[in-house]
Amino acid sequence: MNIKRRTAEPYKIKSVETLSMLSRTEREESLKRAGFNTFLIDSQDVYIDLLTDSGTTAMSDAQWGALMTGDEAYAGSKSWKQLEQAVRDVYGYEYVLPTHQGRGAENILSQLKIKEGDFVPGNMYFTTTRAHQEMNGATFVDIIIDEAHDPSINLPFKGNVDLTKLQALIDRVGANKIPYVCLAVTVNLAGGQPVSMQNMKDVYELCQSYSIDVMLDATRCVENAYFIKEREDGYGDRTIASILKEMLSYSDGCTMSGKKDCLVNIGGFLAMNDEELYIRSRELVVVYEGMPSYGGMAGRDMEAMAIGIREAVDDHYIEHRIGQVRHLGQQLLDAGIPIVQPIGGHAVFLDAKAFLPHLAQEKFPAQALAAALYVDSGVRSMERGIVSAGRDIQTGEHIKPNLELVRLTIPRRVYTNNHMDVVVDSILSLYEKRDWICGLKMVYEPPTLRFFNARFAPLAESGKLIDEENKVKQIS
Numbered sequence: 001m002n003i004k005r006r007t008a009e010p011y012k013i014k015s016v017e018t019l020s021m022l023s024r025t026e027r028e029e030s031l032k033r034a035g036f037n038t039f040l041i042d043s044q045d046v047y048i049d050l051l052t053d054s055g056t057t058a059m060s061d062a063q064w065g066a067l068m069t070g071d072e073a074y075a076g077s078k079s080w081k082q083l084e085q086a087v088r089d090v091y092g093y094e095y096v097l098p099t100h101q102g103r104g105a106e107n108i109l110s111q112l113k114i115k116e117g118d119f120v121p122g123n124m125y126f127t128t129t130r131a132h133q134e135m136n137g138a139t140f141v142d143i144i145i146d147e148a149h150d151p152s153i154n155l156p157f158k159g160n161v162d163l164t165k166l167q168a169l170i171d172r173v174g175a176n177k178i179p180y181v182c183l184a185v186t187v188n189l190a191g192g193q194p195v196s197m198q199n200m201k202d203v204y205e206l207c208q209s210y211s212i213d214v215m216l217d218a219t220r221c222v223e224n225a226y227f228i229k230e231r232e233d234g235y236g237d238r239t240i241a242s243i244l245k246e247m248l249s250y251s252d253g254c255t256m257s258g259k260k261d262c263l264v265n266i267g268g269f270l271a272m273n274d275e276e277l278y279i280r281s282r283e284l285v286v287v288y289e290g291m292p293s294y295g296g297m298a299g300r301d302m303e304a305m306a307i308g309i310r311e312a313v314d315d316h317y318i319e320h321r322i323g324q325v326r327h328l329g330q331q332l333l334d335a336g337i338p339i340v341q342p343i344g345g346h347a348v349f350l351d352a353k354a355f356l357p358h359l360a361q362e363k364f365p366a367q368a369l370a371a372a373l374y375v376d377s378g379v380r381s382m383e384r385g386i387v388s389a390g391r392d393i394q395t396g397e398h399i400k401p402n403l404e405l406v407r408l409t410i411p412r413r414v415y416t417n418n419h420m421d422v423v424v425d426s427i428l429s430l431y432e433k434r435d436w437i438c439g440l441k442m443v444y445e446p447p448t449l450r451f452f453n454a455r456f457a458p459l460a461e462s463g464k465l466i467d468e469e470n471k472v473k474q475i476s
């Protein structure tokens, strides 16, 4: 008999947190209070929280144990030494500075490197990263391959940079107007898509020939390493740790949100090999974050992060992590639900344009779908479409991204595959009722990073987001 052997979690559960299970009416009320924005729903009203994989990790017993050993000294904390050493060992950069989270590092890097009128190329934008670049006077330029903007194209390395786009930008504006290339591994908004080792090498070589730095957004770099092991020739027998080290060697430094691939609930860092940049960054760390020996983190947080950095490169951990995301995504694909392909590293992304073709993009289909999913089952997801893209800084018009997505983001080591199955069932049932889901109008719009706090209302006259009783087919 040909038995397909299954695998299970490479950990067992030592402590549990009870989930709240509201009635549908209670969820409808909660959503209304939240202005139909899943960011504004109280977490106690959520059953399965797939809003983000950021800071939502379950820590290991070793990490919890280490909290007690945290050195809370204002200066020279020994916990900082542990963290610094872990970054040096696992990531390979010479200089490290702690920050309270990823955007703390983005702030410092952008302030130091960007001058008014500069251009920062990147493989698709990320909200906070672009906000810091723009606040410092730069224009973000997207240099990701075109295919990344099409949810249905299946490519192994859909996060790759199009080198002709990078070369064209250098030719157009000149290398001296490009302070650095911001290379994300993986690419969050493209669907958690990886960059190949070859592409990282090529970008680095091209940049070196023009003395342009390559600064990684290393937030999900371990997930990227896994895809290289799985998909790129010559890496199948290598450890994740060695692939990761090689990846980062094709860069001059990185910003890191420790809340993802460092397996902790808070923290981040800025790392680099250039001593001069390090000294200047240290000056800003004391202004914005705290002493360079804690940077906004408690000593106990740094102890936990030092351990998380090493745990994340365990081959069994990462194989299960990516496997769980696929467990969710593959069932949706098999059932014909439109999702971004291939399935990425940290999340499954529903293609809201294809799910709700009756809603024009100005009616916020991804926002409406995320809200409808919450009503259906208490599963919280996140809009990643026109609301997240914001407005063009020049024209003030909505930026209309090709990708209008709902992100189902899987926290690390938190949920079981049974939870994933519940999510699948809810999405399948919603797909059957999709015609009855109406669009939204934005009734409050904050000026920056609007998706966090914006408020919406249903466009349907009934005021109902899903009119199941009357089965009213919604048209745009």
Ligand SMILES: Cc1ncc(COP(=O)(O)O)c(C=O)c1O
Pocket (backbone or CB within 6 Å): 054, 101, 102, 103, 104, 126, 128, 129, 184, 188, 217, 219, 256, 257, 258, 259, 267, 268
């Ligand atoms: C790709 C990427 N870069 C940067 C950040 C910023 O990190 P943080 O949330 O820790 O500030 C995030 C998440 O916010 C992210 O997903």
Ligand SMILES: N[C@@H](Cc1ccc(O)cc1)C(=O)O
Pocket (backbone or CB within 6 Å): 051, 052, 053, 054, 127, 128, 188, 257, 388, 409
């Ligand atoms: N980086 C986290 C938290 C976050 C969410 C949305 C943002 O636009 C910014 C930050 C995430 O991607 O989930």
